[in-house]
Structure formats: C-alpha cells, structure tokens
Amino acid sequence: GDSVTQMEGPVTLSEEAFLTINCTYTATGYPSLFWYVQYPGEGLQLLLKATKADDKGSNKGFEATYRKETTSFHLEKGSVQVSDSAVYFCALRGGTSYGKLTFGQGTILTVHP
Amino acid sequence: EPEVTQTPSHQVTQMGQEVILRCVPISNHLYFYWYRQILGQKVEFLVSFYNNEISEKSEIFDDQFSVERPDGSNFTLKIRSTKLEDSAMYFCASSDYSNEQFFGPGTRLTVL
Numbered sequence: 621g622d623s624v625t626q627m628e629g630p631v632t633l634s635e636e637a638f639l640t641i642n643c644t645y646t647a648t649g650y651p652s653l654f655w656y657v658q659y660p661g662e663g664l665q666l667l668l669k670a671t672k673a674d675d676k677g678s679n680k681g682f683e684a685t686y687r688k689e690t691t692s693f694h695l696e697k698g699s700v701q702v703s704d705s706a707v708y709f710c711a712l713r714g715g716t717s718y719g720k721l722t723f724g725q726g727t728i729l730t731v732h733p
Numbered sequence: 734e735p736e737v738t739q740t741p742s743h744q745v746t747q748m749g750q751e752v753i754l755r756c757v758p759i760s761n762h763l764y765f766y767w768y769r770q771i772l773g774q775k776v777e778f779l780v781s782f783y784n785n786e787i788s789e790k791s792e793i794f795d796d797q798f799s800v801e802r803p804d805g806s807n808f809t810l811k812i813r814s815t816k817l818e819d820s821a822m823y824f825c826a827s828s829d830y831s832n833e834q835f836f837g838p839g840t841r842l843t844v845l
C-alpha cells in the first residue's frame with residue numbers, strides 16, 4: 621500500500637538557518653504530494669502541494685519539488701523564522717483514491733531566536 | 734475565512750461507553766473525512782464520505798465506528814463501545830471538488 625517516510629525529528633535551528641525536511645514515498649500510480657503544517661493548538665493546514673512529477677510547490681518561502689525518480693518531496697526553506705516552529709507532515713493522495721491522505725510521522729521544528 | 738470546527742475539544746469517557754465526535758465542515762464542501770492520530774504516531778485515515786455514503790474506509794474503521802451527516806451542517810463520528818486503544822486525537826476534514834482538504838483543530842479523546 622501507499623506509505624510516506626519523513627526524516628527523524630525533532631529539528632532545532634537558529635533563526636535564518638536553512639531548513640530541509642526529507643520525505644520519501646511509496647505509491648502506485650501517480651500520487652499527488654502535500655506538505656501540511658500544524659501550529660500548536662490548531663488543525664493541519666495545507667502548506668504546499670504538487671500534483672505531477674517535476675512540479676514545484678511553494679508557499680510562505682517554503683518549497684518542495686516532486687521527484688519521481690527518487691520518489692521524494694523534500695521540504696526546504698532558505699531562512700527560517702521563530703514563527704515557523706510547528707509540526708510538518710508530508711502526505712500523499714494516491715492515484716486511485718477518493719481523497720484519502722496518507723501521512724508521514726511528522727517532524728517537529730523548533731526555531732530559536 | 735471559513736473553517737472546519739470540531740466539538741468537543743477534549744472528551745473523556747469510560748471504556749465501553751459510546752462517544753460522538755462532532756464536526757461542522759465548510760459550508761459548500763461536499764467531501765468529508767475523519768482521521769486520527771494516536772499520541773506519537775502517524776495521522777491515520779479512517780473514512781471518507783460523499784453524497785451521504787461512505788466512499789472509502791480503512792481497516793481501522795470497523796463495526797464499532799459509524800459516520801453520519803444528520804443535517805445539512807454537521808458530520809459526526811460515533812464510536813459505539815470505546816476501547817483504551819481508541820484514545821487519540823481525531824481530526825475532521827472537508828474538501829470541495831479541488832480535493833484540497835481543510836482540517837479542523839481536532840478532538841482529543843481519552844478513554845479510561
């Protein structure tokens with residue numbers, strides 16, 4: 621079945637540092653890929669998405685590129701802020717699904733001033 | 734901005750009791766979902782619902798679980814006889830035809 625693997629966390633960075641959170645997936649067909657973010661006390665919010673190979677999703681300075689050859693969708697940001705502290709989830713929607721999302725385990729990011 | 738709401742935010746129940754978790758999806762959305770996250774584990778899909786019927790469900794969603802859209806606004810998840818292992822955060826989500834899912838803040842269910 622479909623699965624998503626995220627890098628082990630938590631991740632702790634200083635403000636303005638470069639962020640990478642690795643995500644790899646296993647799926648049949650042509651999945652869509654997503655990054656969701658969860659701030660303390662809130663629900664999951666869609667951060668960015670990509671629906672086909674080589675697409676780049678971007679939002680709020682975050683980027684991720686759909687790499688079919690390496691089955692990856694790594695999240696990057698050039699300069700993190702304290703306000704980026706949250707839990708980040710990589711997810712996929714399989715090509716044959718009615719909408720079911722399969723999530724990775726989540727990565728806790730803490731950014732210090 | 735429209736949002737998905739869930740009540741209660743925290744539910745404590747005794748093992749074997751029935752619980753109903755409530756969600757109000759975004760008003761023009763047509764697809765509805767429940768997910769859960771056991772502490773320290775992945776967010777797991779439970780069920781999707783469209784046109785007043787279940788469109789997909791996971792192995793977790795056994796006969797103890799049911800979903801309902803009793804009126805035009807609410808979407809509920811019922812657990813008939815709770816077990817200790819049902820303790821988790823339960824998230825409701827909804828989407829329109831774009832399939833971008835909007836999530837609620839979750840209900841934390843604690844089974845004692």
